[in-house]
Amino acid sequence: MLNLTSANPIVEIDHLSYWYDSSFLSLDDISFVMEQADLLGIIGPNGAGKTTLFNCILGILPDYRGNVKLFGKEIMKNRKVLLSKVGYVPQHASIEQSFPANIEEIVSFGLLGSLEKFSRSYAKDQVHKAMQIVGLIDKKNKRFNELSGGQQQRVLIAKAMVHNPKLLILDEPTSGIDEDAQDKFYDLIRKLNAEEKISIILSSHDLDAISKLANKVACINRKMHFHGDAKDFFGDENMLKTYYESSMQAHLRLHQFNAKSNPQNVPST
Amino acid sequence: MTLLEILEFGFMQRALISGIAVATICSAIGLFLVLRKHSLFGDAMSHVAFGGLSIGLFLNLYPIWTAYAFTLIAALGITKMTDSIKIPPDSSVAILLSSGLAIGIVLISLSGGYSLDLFSFLFGSILLISTQDTITIVFLSISVLSIIAIMYRRLMYITFDDTQARVSGINVKFANYVFIVLAAITVVTSIRLVGVLLISALIVLPNITAILFGKGFKKTAVISVGIAVASVVLGIIISYLANVAPAGAIVLTSVAIFLCTIVTREIRKSIRSGKITEPTVHNRSH
Numbered sequence: 001m002l003n004l005t006s007a008n009p010i011v012e013i014d015h016l017s018y019w020y021d022s023s024f025l026s027l028d029d030i031s032f033v034m035e036q037a038d039l040l041g042i043i044g045p046n047g048a049g050k051t052t053l054f055n056c057i058l059g060i061l062p063d064y065r066g067n068v069k070l071f072g073k074e075i076m077k078n079r080k081v082l083l084s085k086v087g088y089v090p091q092h093a094s095i096e097q098s099f100p101a102n103i104e105e106i107v108s109f110g111l112l113g114s115l116e117k118f119s120r121s122y123a124k125d126q127v128h129k130a131m132q133i134v135g136l137i138d139k140k141n142k143r144f145n146e147l148s149g150g151q152q153q154r155v156l157i158a159k160a161m162v163h164n165p166k167l168l169i170l171d172e173p174t175s176g177i178d179e180d181a182q183d184k185f186y187d188l189i190r191k192l193n194a195e196e197k198i199s200i201i202l203s204s205h206d207l208d209a210i211s212k213l214a215n216k217v218a219c220i221n222r223k224m225h226f227h228g229d230a231k232d233f234f235g236d237e238n239m240l241k242t243y244y245e246s247s248m249q250a251h252l253r254l255h256q257f258n259a260k261s262n263p264q265n266v267p268s269t
Numbered sequence: 270m271t272l273l274e275i276l277e278f279g280f281m282q283r284a285l286i287s288g289i290a291v292a293t294i295c296s297a298i299g300l301f302l303v304l305r306k307h308s309l310f311g312d313a314m315s316h317v318a319f320g321g322l323s324i325g326l327f328l329n330l331y332p333i334w335t336a337y338a339f340t341l342i343a344a345l346g347i348t349k350m351t352d353s354i355k356i357p358p359d360s361s362v363a364i365l366l367s368s369g370l371a372i373g374i375v376l377i378s379l380s381g382g383y384s385l386d387l388f389s390f391l392f393g394s395i396l397l398i399s400t401q402d403t404i405t406i407v408f409l410s411i412s413v414l415s416i417i418a419i420m421y422r423r424l425m426y427i428t429f430d431d432t433q434a435r436v437s438g439i440n441v442k443f444a445n446y447v448f449i450v451l452a453a454i455t456v457v458t459s460i461r462l463v464g465v466l467l468i469s470a471l472i473v474l475p476n477i478t479a480i481l482f483g484k485g486f487k488k489t490a491v492i493s494v495g496i497a498v499a500s501v502v503l504g505i506i507i508s509y510l511a512n513v514a515p516a517g518a519i520v521l522t523s524v525a526i527f528l529c530t531i532v533t534r535e536i537r538k539s540i541r542s543g544k545i546t547e548p549t550v551h552n553r554s555h
Contacts, residue, residue, distance in 0.1 A: 060436065080438040083438050084438060086436070088433060090430065090432055090433060096429065096430070098480070099304060099429050099486075100304070100480050100483070100484065100485065100486050100489040101425065101429065101485055101486040102484075102485035102486070104485075105487070106429065109422070109425070109426040109429065109433070109434075110437070112423060112434075112438075112439060113437030113438045113439070143483060143484075143485070159433075
């Protein structure tokens with residue numbers, strides 16, 4: 001099922017495993033290759049290891065086993081150079097809502113990772129261009145918490161792409177956002193991939209959106225269950241059945257874990 | 270006595286110069302501490318500084334230098350511990366605060382009770398600042414501010430989201446250590462003016478007030494410095510005119526500005542939502 005040879009690889013993951021505190025196996029022997037201009041959807045239940053996978057790709061968790069390459073080079077040996085070509089949007093919940101910076105200031109954070117030297121006016125132009133692409137130029141003086149959930153995600157996209165990255169990594173970017181805003185957000189993702197030629201990795205529980213957006217899918221639940229063309233995954237009923245079954249198992253596992261760690265908070269039914 | 274006459278006194282000039290310098294660094298460092306939800310870290314470090322001052326007084330060394338050394342070592346040590354054995358930030362504050370105070374109390378009891386020097390460090394002695402002290406305070410304040418100015422965008426990004434900052438290639442660990450050193454220097458430098466017990470008010474109150482204005486980060490920082498400087502200047506003048514303790518007057522002025530801002534904000538909100546109707550607005554609507 002896995003094809004690890006590619007002419008133009010953006011991301012190469014080879015036999016990647018990760019243990020938390022040397023005891024909890026979060027990723028077990030994951031391998032896949034992502035090519036240029038791919039829009040790869042990563043799906044899997046809560047606790048499947050999606051965020052851990054991103055953290056390994058980004059070098060945030062350096063103590064993994066296996067190999068992680070970005071643009072053909074080992075991430076841990078060339079981290080700063082490689083990450084200057086990557087934009088990252090974390091899960092919505094991790095952002096501090098009361099932060100007093102305005103949108104223009106937040107988008108400009110994205111330039112701090114750039115290795116190029118540039119003038120103040122160039123930086124300002126880049127920030128304005130990014131805000132224009134995500135359709136928020138008129139909100140530049142607003143504070144982060146004055147925007148809706150969908151608009152906040154677009155701010156983070158603008159920040160992630162202000163330094164012209166080749167790869168965007170989006171970790172469950174639409175969780176907690178209403179459907180209307182989700183549609184607008186997915187239109188933007190499609191546009192960035194098609195028009196700006198940015199390779200995108202997107203994790204989500206929204207199978208419908210992944211089926212419409214992604215050309216490649218990776219289904220993980222600690223292990224890799226599927227990697228290949230999106231149409232092959234979504235066209236195969238057995239695959240979908242396996243996905244839902246493993247989601248249910250993961251949900252039960254989480255429930256049992258919560259029951260063990262805090263019995264009073266678990267409903268009796 | 271007019272304001273100009275008050276300003277002619279040398280001790281008042283030194284107090285105002287030192288006060289403005291300290292107010293500026295306290296509000297600059299405090300903005301990051303408040304936004305990182307580490308408001309009490311300043312309080313914890315001031316208690317560690319109290320331990321350091323006691324060591325100096327006990328060993329007959331210049332207490333402010335032992336306070337700098339002890340606070341820097343403790344702040345870096347606790348940051349290292351928090352990093353490596355994952356102590357929650359509020360617990361590290363509790364450890365710093367209680368151990369600093371405990372060392373101070375033990376050394377005071379060993380040396381036979383409170384000395385006048387220690388008392389002035391506990392409650393501040395801004396009107397007794399010497400010319401040499403003023404020069405040191407201004408020099409340290411300019412140094413702290415210069416480093417913040419160089420690192421300000423990186424610190425802002427780390428405060429916003431340290432994971433994203435790390436992904437952007439920022440050395441978050443190094444930046445945090447530098448920040449802790451700056452915070453420790455700021456706290457010890459400020460102790461002579463407002464004292465161990467009130468320093469955290471000068472770090473927290475101007476920033477909490479400035480955040481209420483709801484502007485961008487840069488404007489919030491400028492407003493905060495403005496409030497801190499106004500609190501110190503007004504506090505010193507009020508303390509002189511009313512013959513009350515300057516540190517208390519400074520903090521109470523800061524509290525008054527905070528309360529006035531909240532009340533003004535609530536009145537404005539009520540006017541906007543129609544709960545309070547201004548006569549002119551009422552007439553216009555009809």
